[in-house]
Every structure is written in structure tokens, then in C-alpha cells.
Amino acid sequence: MTYGQYAPPKKPKTWLWITLALVFVLIAGGVAFAGFVTPGFFKSKADTSSRATPEQLSQSFVNGVSEGRVSRLWCAIRSKRSYAFEQLMGASGGAQLSTPAHQRAAQEYSAAFTSSAQTVGIAMIPAEGGWCVRDAKVGGEPEPLPGVETRPSPRPDVKTGEEAGTEFVDAINARDIPAALAVLCGEVPDTTREGVQQIIHGEARYTVDKADVLTTAEQTILHLSGLVDGVQAPGRVETEDGAEGGPCVASFSPDSD
Missing domain, CATH: 3.10.450.50 (Nuclear Transport Factor 2; Chain: A,)
Incomplete structure (x- = not known):
């Protein structure tokens, strides 16, 4: 540069820095909103799988x-x-x-x-x-079970279908899974065994209203009334009186007759 030549003054960069700062704030705010509000990828996921204790x-x-x-x-x-x-x-x-x-x-x-x-x-x-x-x-905490064992107890010594059915109803009322399973016939389907346990895991109480003994068919039908989880419901138990090993429960309808 020679003497006498005019040099224009440098423009200040203040507005450039202000603009860049505003852009940064807007971007950071958008990321924060998306991360913590929606879709929430910065949020820690609640534990829904731990069950060791x-x-x-x-x-x-x-x-x-x-x-x-x-x-x-x-x-x-x-x-x-x-x-x-x-x-x-x-x-x-x-x-x-x-x-x-x-x-x-x-x-x-x-x-x-x-x-x-x-x-x-x-x-x-x-x-x-x-x-x-x-x-x-x-509405409240469930009543605890007297035990969590699921292996059937030894078969009780019953002489009639009515005795077998009554033993079964008593086990349901006592919420005794092994005792209830012990009276079931050996060939009943798994769905029946599981259904009996489902009823016991809840809160049910039955009364035997009457028993129909079908001598020719070697079968006894017990008609029940009771409460299933607080709801009034009938029930029905059918026994196989001529089964090998003694009379046993062949079917159970927990809320119908």
C-alpha cells in the first residue's frame, strides 16, 4: 500500500456471532425437546423385567x-x-x-x-x-395361599362319588392345591388341572346344594352354589364312580351348572 491510498475499515463481526449463537440455541432446544419430551430418546426406560426379588x-x-x-x-x-x-x-x-x-x-x-x-x-x-x-x-391385597406346592397329595380313601366330590370342594374352599389335584381322575385334561389351580389362586368358596347319584352310569353330579372372587356363581362337579383306584372327579365347572 502506498501513501495516499484509502483502506476501508473492517466490518465488525458482532452480528455474525450473535446469529450463530441464536442458531445454536434453537438447535439445542429442539434436540432437548425431542430427547426428553417426544419421542423421548434421552429418557431412561423404566425397568419392566426384573423379578429376582x-x-x-x-x-x-x-x-x-x-x-x-x-x-x-x-x-x-x-x-x-x-x-x-x-x-x-x-x-x-x-x-x-x-x-x-x-x-x-x-x-x-x-x-x-x-x-x-x-x-x-x-x-x-x-x-x-x-x-x-x-x-x-x-380393591385390596389377595388372600395368601396356605402353600405353593403343586404336586398332588396322596389319593384320599373315598368310597363313593359323593365323598370324592365333597373332598374336592373342601380342598377348593381351603385353597389347598395338592389336595384338590389328588381327587382328580388321572385322565382329566391338563386344562382341567390348570383351571382348578386358577380358581384356587383367586378366592372361591362353594357349598354343595345337592348330589345326584347316577348308579347305572356310575357317575355322581354335585350341584354347587358359591362365590368366585366375590361374585355369586353356581358350580358343578362330576365324578367317575367306577374309576380304577376309586371314585374321582372327572370334571369341574367353576361358574356354571
Whole structure:
């Protein structure tokens, strides 16, 4: 540059930096909104699978209710009413643990949570790989089982179909799974054995109203009345009186006659 030549002054870069800062803030805000609000990829996922302890299982179940993911937490055989609860849960607006896991019986824990302004109690028992939920009851905690053994007891010495049916009803009322299975005939389908356990996992109590002894058919039919999970319901037990090893229960209808 020679003397006398004019050099224009350099333009300040202040506005450039301000513009870049504003763009950065807008981008960061958008990422934060998408990450924490929707779709929420920055949020940590609630644990819905841990069940090594009753405490873990109860929290996983509550988290699963909020997210509609509890299928892996149920026991293989569970109460009949738990299926109705699962449908109700689909309309839930979330859940919050209200009563932590606590022991109710030798091998059973309970817990409670609130969902859609309702209290729901769950009962938990040991299972392969940890614990599982065997029952869910709206309005309070389920009554504990006297035991979780599922192997049948020795066959009782009964002489008539009416005796076999009465032994079976008494076992249902006592919620004694081994005693109930012990009176079933050996050839009954697995669905019948599982159905008996489903009823016991809930809360049922029956009274024998009358017994029809069909001598020619070697069969006895017991007509029942009772409560199944708080709902009035009839019931029906049919026995095979000429079975090898003595009279036994061939079929059980828990809510129809």
C-alpha cells in the first residue's frame, strides 16, 4: 500500500456471532425437546423385567402397568380374575406403588399400587428364574395361599362319588392345591388341572346344594352354589364312580351348572 491510498475499515463481526449463537440455541432446544419430551430418546426406560426379588418384581409390575408391559411377569398358572385385570389395565393412565412388597405367608409376598384412582393388590410367589405374580385384586391385597406346592397329595380313601366330590370342594374352599389335584381322575385334561389351580389362586368358596347319584352310569353330579372372587356363581362337579383306584372327579365347572 502506498501513501495516499484509502483502506476501508473492517466490518465488525458482532452480528455474525450473535446469529450463530441464536442458531445454536434453537438447535439445542429442539434436540432437548425431542430427547426428553417426544419421542423421548434421552429418557431412561423404566425397568419392566426384573423379578429376582419380590421388591424388584413389584416395581417392575407397576412400571409395566404404566407402559402396558406385564406379560412376562405373570406366573404360568395364575388366578382367573387376573385376566380381567389385564384388560382393565389397558385403559390405565399409569400406576404408583403404594404398599411395598411384604411377606404374607411362608413363600408369598404382596404389594399394592394405585392406578386410575383404584387400589390394586398383587400376590407374588417363587418361580423359575425369580418370582412371578399369581393374582391381582382390585380393591385390596389377595388372600395368601396356605402353600405353593403343586404336586398332588396322596389319593384320599373315598368310597363313593359323593365323598370324592365333597373332598374336592373342601380342598377348593381351603385353597389347598395338592389336595384338590389328588381327587382328580388321572385322565382329566391338563386344562382341567390348570383351571382348578386358577380358581384356587383367586378366592372361591362353594357349598354343595345337592348330589345326584347316577348308579347305572356310575357317575355322581354335585350341584354347587358359591362365590368366585366375590361374585355369586353356581358350580358343578362330576365324578367317575367306577374309576380304577376309586371314585374321582372327572370334571369341574367353576361358574356354571
